[in-house]
Amino acid sequence: MVRAVPVWLRLAGVVFVVLTALVLLAPLIVVVGVSISESQFIAFPPNGLSLRWYEAVLSSDAYLGAGWISLQIAALVTVLATLVGGAAAIAIHRRQLPFSELLATAFLSPLVLPTIIYAIGMLMFWSAAFGTVTPMVLALSHTVIALPYVVRTTLAVLSEADPFLEEAARTMGANRLQRLWLVVVPQCLPGLAAGAFFAFNISFDEAVLSLFLRGPTLTTLPVQIYGQLEFSPDPSVAAVSTIMIALTIALIAIIERMLGLNRFASA
Amino acid sequence: MAKVRLHSIRKSFNKTGVLHGISLEIASGEFVSLLGASGCGKTTLLRIVAGLEGVTQGSVEIDGRDVTDLPPEKRDVAMMFQSYALLPHLSVAENVRFPLRMRRIGNRDEQAEKVRAALETVQLAHLAERKPRQLSGGQQQRVALARAIVSRPKVLLLDEPLSNLDARLREDMQVELIEMHQRLGLTTIFVTHDQEEALSLSDRIVLLNAGHIEQEGTPGQIYGQPATAFASNFIGSANLLPVQIVDGPDGPLARFGDGQDLALARDEPTRGAATVALRQEDLTLAETGSGPTVKVRTRVFLGARNRYVMTLAGQTIRALTGNDVDFADGQEVTLAIDPSRVRVIHE
Amino acid sequence: MINDRTENLLLAVPGILLLALAFFLPIAQMLALSVSGPDGPTLAPFERFLSDPYYLGILWRTVRLSLLITVICAAIGFPLAYIMTKVGPRVRLWLVVMVILPLMTSVVVRTFGWMVLLSRSGLIPELLRDMGLVGRSFALMQTEAAIVIGMVQVLLPFMALSVLGVLTRIDARLEEAARTMGCSFLQTIRTVVLPLALPGIVAGSLLCFTLSASSFVTPSLLGGARIQVLAASIYRSVTATPDWPFAAAQAVILFAGILLLLIPYIRLTGARHG
Numbered sequence: 001m002v003r004a005v006p007v008w009l010r011l012a013g014v015v016f017v018v019l020t021a022l023v024l025l026a027p028l029i030v031v032v033g034v035s036i037s038e039s040q041f042i043a044f045p046p047n048g049l050s051l052r053w054y055e056a057v058l059s060s061d062a063y064l065g066a067g068w069i070s071l072q073i074a075a076l077v078t079v080l081a082t083l084v085g086g087a088a089a090i091a092i093h094r095r096q097l098p099f100s101e102l103l104a105t106a107f108l109s110p111l112v113l114p115t116i117i118y119a120i121g122m123l124m125f126w127s128a129a130f131g132t133v134t135p136m137v138l139a140l141s142h143t144v145i146a147l148p149y150v151v152r153t154t155l156a157v158l159s160e161a162d163p164f165l166e167e168a169a170r171t172m173g174a175n176r177l178q179r180l181w182l183v184v185v186p187q188c189l190p191g192l193a194a195g196a197f198f199a200f201n202i203s204f205d206e207a208v209l210s211l212f213l214r215g216p217t218l219t220t221l222p223v224q225i226y227g228q229l230e231f232s233p234d235p236s237v238a239a240v241s242t243i244m245i246a247l248t249i250a251l252i253a254i255i256e257r258m259l260g261l262n263r264f265a266s267a
Numbered sequence: 268m269a270k271v272r273l274h275s276i277r278k279s280f281n282k283t284g285v286l287h288g289i290s291l292e293i294a295s296g297e298f299v300s301l302l303g304a305s306g307c308g309k310t311t312l313l314r315i316v317a318g319l320e321g322v323t324q325g326s327v328e329i330d331g332r333d334v335t336d337l338p339p340e341k342r343d344v345a346m347m348f349q350s351y352a353l354l355p356h357l358s359v360a361e362n363v364r365f366p367l368r369m370r371r372i373g374n375r376d377e378q379a380e381k382v383r384a385a386l387e388t389v390q391l392a393h394l395a396e397r398k399p400r401q402l403s404g405g406q407q408q409r410v411a412l413a414r415a416i417v418s419r420p421k422v423l424l425l426d427e428p429l430s431n432l433d434a435r436l437r438e439d440m441q442v443e444l445i446e447m448h449q450r451l452g453l454t455t456i457f458v459t460h461d462q463e464e465a466l467s468l469s470d471r472i473v474l475l476n477a478g479h480i481e482q483e484g485t486p487g488q489i490y491g492q493p494a495t496a497f498a499s500n501f502i503g504s505a506n507l508l509p510v511q512i513v514d515g516p517d518g519p520l521a522r523f524g525d526g527q528d529l530a531l532a533r534d535e536p537t538r539g540a541a542t543v544a545l546r547q548e549d550l551t552l553a554e555t556g557s558g559p560t561v562k563v564r565t566r567v568f569l570g571a572r573n574r575y576v577m578t579l580a581g582q583t584i585r586a587l588t589g590n591d592v593d594f595a596d597g598q599e600v601t602l603a604i605d606p607s608r609v610r611v612i613h614e
Numbered sequence: 615m616i617n618d619r620t621e622n623l624l625l626a627v628p629g630i631l632l633l634a635l636a637f638f639l640p641i642a643q644m645l646a647l648s649v650s651g652p653d654g655p656t657l658a659p660f661e662r663f664l665s666d667p668y669y670l671g672i673l674w675r676t677v678r679l680s681l682l683i684t685v686i687c688a689a690i691g692f693p694l695a696y697i698m699t700k701v702g703p704r705v706r707l708w709l710v711v712m713v714i715l716p717l718m719t720s721v722v723v724r725t726f727g728w729m730v731l732l733s734r735s736g737l738i739p740e741l742l743r744d745m746g747l748v749g750r751s752f753a754l755m756q757t758e759a760a761i762v763i764g765m766v767q768v769l770l771p772f773m774a775l776s777v778l779g780v781l782t783r784i785d786a787r788l789e790e791a792a793r794t795m796g797c798s799f800l801q802t803i804r805t806v807v808l809p810l811a812l813p814g815i816v817a818g819s820l821l822c823f824t825l826s827a828s829s830f831v832t833p834s835l836l837g838g839a840r841i842q843v844l845a846a847s848i849y850r851s852v853t854a855t856p857d858w859p860f861a862a863a864q865a866v867i868l869f870a871g872i873l874l875l876l877i878p879y880i881r882l883t884g885a886r887h888g
Binding site (some may be wrong): 031092208211212 | 825
């Protein structure tokens, strides 16, 4: 077979990919490296290896408290986004409502609006309406930005499903509720699951909304880290960050297992 | 008493009429085929009986009860889809059990027994625990069939169930369907575009054309006495030729444009301009003879048979013959056909 | 009895409610706030922004940097996406993971990494110093260059995935056809692949521009207090000198700018999001 690409170009391609990989992953690698450093100062490569910063993080009330809040909010957001987004995706997919197209656009619109604009809007609206900002408000705002992901992954799965399954179920005697629960939802499940994991990840890592909508007792983990970074961070920040990176990697692995990431290569 | 009664069914989608007044009665235990080309409305009619489509006008009765406004889940029907529509997340056995669950037929043990029996009927009992995606197309089709009969519905609806199968599997499945119908005696409505399938499976055929019933009858009637040009053309692949019917010394003759004649049945009443339908398989060709002369244009080799494309009086005419004699391109041969097989079309 | 339409409405209603209350209403509120003053509706906040050279400078910097970031992302993203379509499934999976991983980590974590890399004692300035390219006290932190580098890392995945989405739908045989008609590899790229990939590049560019123009965390941490972008200015208006109408006005200006780009794009392509 005749090779289409000249050799030098192939080599250049490989080098290019390697360099790009470096650019994309360097910061993450650095963070992990700093987290295991011995010294008090942030330096990379680290001089001396130690796990002391992980110990420091795991015994720090501030970090643990912030982590716990992040976890709770992320859990709530996951449940809400999956239920609400999944239901909306089913309604949109069926295309029976007159304004389905509009609905689809509406549900995907939080993706388009820059988070900072949304953050301001939320802050102003809820303060004006209700005074202080509560964890519920933060959770709701996270849900709103996670919603499009759930809708998108669920719609993607639904669009590949056999369109006749519901009709077949009807001819077998299944009523409305039975069709939804026994046929439609099982069909959506991979999409819902992937969406749920995306939602969790988005909420847990979210920084901008959490910065604007914070309160004295409402500090999420990313906000805690941001605060540290503004002043003089010590490597404990790196340790927390590494834990977050590990969490993200785990989530990516799970999503890949459930749905196959190549599917999102055409997102 | 008729099991299924359709009264003047009219159906339009967005102002486009698809069915224009279909009335039909199907007796209990009858196997009826809805036959027609794509777009003739046969699948729409089937879906109306199932309840998946509503009617614009008209009514549907099943077992004496007006079900026109009832949704499918409340009608006692079962439908087999062209794409099988097996629930992918359930096993084969669970798929077959599904209608029993939904319609609350029997307790768990009874259901298990019915499922086992249904799967044995289609010879798939050994694959009961597999998932649909692990089965071949033919196996999936049999599971869909088992699922459709397990609840012994009042009406069994089959939407072109064999069209996705290859020729060999199709033949096998046709035989299985016939045997199953003989054994279970379910009232069945079968949709197909394949006239041979309809002929071989049905007690009665309903030929549909553009939303109308073109002709209704037993396979023998439809094949032997097609009433219209469309029917002739659709069943048995006939040649349609314009002729003048005149009186000859031994009875009426069909005279072609070039003056050649073909003998008709003695009791043929029509005279003057008409159309005759000559079935390809009814024509015989010979090097010499008394019938009209035709010129061979091409021979199409079909294995066990030959199809000859020829010219008669400026018209193209096709014949289906055995493969014992071969005629060359350009050769002139004689056409022969039993006068009683020549159909004169009255329209 | 519930019919089909009602069932679907019931399914969609919780989402619609959520969006109405927690998305559209707050945006509306912000719009209203941007034109509010002590004596009623006024355009004063806007005037203030648009007549002050300091703020205009911030706006200009934001736009300028965003354009630069977008162009760099396109230049790197297109070849990357193309390579991703040409490799085998295993390699492609790893590349997708490599591209998605930065996307899915928290922005504060990524930015922290850059802070370490680009600070005075960081790896990159060290390297440059060792190579004799820069002076002793060279630092990349708190410069516009730092912002660009950090943002490119963040936004490159968006561009790559956007282009990849379009590329995977291009019939591979088109390239082969071009080759059989005499095009060299690079010519094929230029005449066949690039034009067909253009919708993906444009979509990705819009996304990159929007995200970088509205970005807050990375520019603030990497640029420092002296190099402000629009988002940082908004944050300051909200926290330091609580001047909410002014913050809202800036947000509206940002929003308007983005819409200016988006609307003709949507019109032109009839595109649906996502």
